[in-house]
Amino acid sequence: MEVRGQYLINEKTVMMTNEYSNREEVWTKVIEGEETFLVKKAPTDVIVESLLHVGSNFLGATRSLKYLYSPMRIRPISVDPQKGILLFPTKNVKRLSCIWFSLIHVKNTKPVGGSKTEVSTSFGHTILLDMNESCFITRWNKALELKARISKHLKCPIHFYVEPIQDFYISKSSNGNNYTL
Template sequence: MDVRSRHLINEKTVLLTGEYNDRGELWSRVIEGEETFLIRKSPITVIEETLLHLGSNFLGARRSAKYLLTPTRMHPISVNPQMGILLFPTKNIKCHCNIWFSLIHVKTINPVGINQIEVLTSFGHTILIDMSERAFNNKRQKAVQLQDAITNNLNCPLNFYLEPKKGFYISKNPKENNYSLEKK
């Protein structure tokens, strides 16, 4: 069993979910590419540490999503907007069985039964979850809306105001061992 103490979410991260070890500690089960492994930290801690490495934090990412989206519960999180890495939760984020899916890796979903779906992801993974197709699609759509809002904001042209060259020229006068000030 591959167990790591440190890991950052990246473009190959398909999902994170909580899993208790034999001592009752909440760890993260990660599917990344074709691998699956455990991290000795909760999913929220893994997300928080990734965001901190990118100049943000979990609370800030949640506040940003709440600001950019209409009021809703269980907001998606933008982890790395430049790389298109957004995560959306399937349940309350405090629930250990919540799954954080990466938006870019969710390919299709198929209803299996009443309130149960299969989520087909990149790298050929199939994840069976207890959730209605409608509820999952609503959460996925919120993540798409967040991605669109951030993309639009990143593509917004920036306006710069260049001031004409003004100011002072300061130079040292070696003969008098002092500085002279000239207006430009």
């Protein structure tokens, strides 16, 4: 798998998750369009750099969310409001099993058993999560609501994204630390 030193979140970023390197360092596995690669930084570091490149920062983005919402434990974050790029985590961002989804790429969900959820995204990818569907939908809806509030204030046009056909099925590996394709 390709390894990159840095990465900026963009319109094709579907999701990011923690990945252990061979040296047990926390890196980021990125699915961007039809590509999958690793970045030698933790997902929150990738988000921080991406925010800096659009003239924002992590503290400002989280303060903005607190202003628009009452405090919440698990927060979506607007990376580039002009392009409609907003990410939301599946769990507390300090947990290694957290996945960051790009709002524009989540298409639908399906419960699997009692406590798992399949999330379908753009490019035909399907991600199996260790969380129930209602919990995921709550986080997804909070992200949709944040995007609507930001768009209203910015008076941004609605963005449409056309995807090519490609698919992956992503699930947790047998060791329970990393996700596999």
